[in-house]
Amino acid sequence: MMFCHGCAKPLHVSAVTCPSCGAPQRKSAASTVDESEKNKVIAGVLALLLGGFGIHKFYTGAWGWGIVYIVLCWTYVPALVALVEGIRYLVLSKEDFSRKAAAMNGPFAWLW
Template sequence: MKNKIAAALLAFFFGGFGVHKFYLGENFGGILYLLFCWTFIPAILAFFDFLGLLLMSDQAFNAKFNPGVPYSALNGSRSAQDITVAMSQLKTLYDQGAITAEEYEEKRRKLLKEL
């Protein structure tokens, strides 16, 4: 999963060589930046890439550079369906004897608090 701040910092410090382009999966652009780095044009373009990355919303960045990653995984929160699946897996572990009753109750309470 790509990080917006990391991409912006790479664009600022190493953008003249196209490092941020390689990081973001835009390999053709990275190669062009690398081929023409001696002209300093990629450095100027990288500064605008840096500004664009900083001004881009997190949602737009994730839609463009992290496709297929669910929003809940990026946001750090879980949906009710995810919690339900986790509860059923927890119950299965308890029934199999893999966790104690105390562990089961503690983890169940934590999951219920997330709802």
């Protein structure tokens, strides 16, 4: 249980709006943990250091692309792509990265 930010009545933690006053609720701690479990700095550093092997793809949940990176690692193309991705991850704001990482679904999702 949590309390409404507008009228202070008790609500369920998954409530988006208060049924009493209709005030929109901030995200609870439980929902922010699910959405922000991926850190942009960790993803960026993994992409820069081990991106040629697709480790950053496994970290972000795109394991299908991770396998493609491993299969093609001998061509150095994944390393070049990972260099660009690592810089992109580090340049994105924390909110944009969290939003895009939470929206990723499936093994071939692309976080750009």
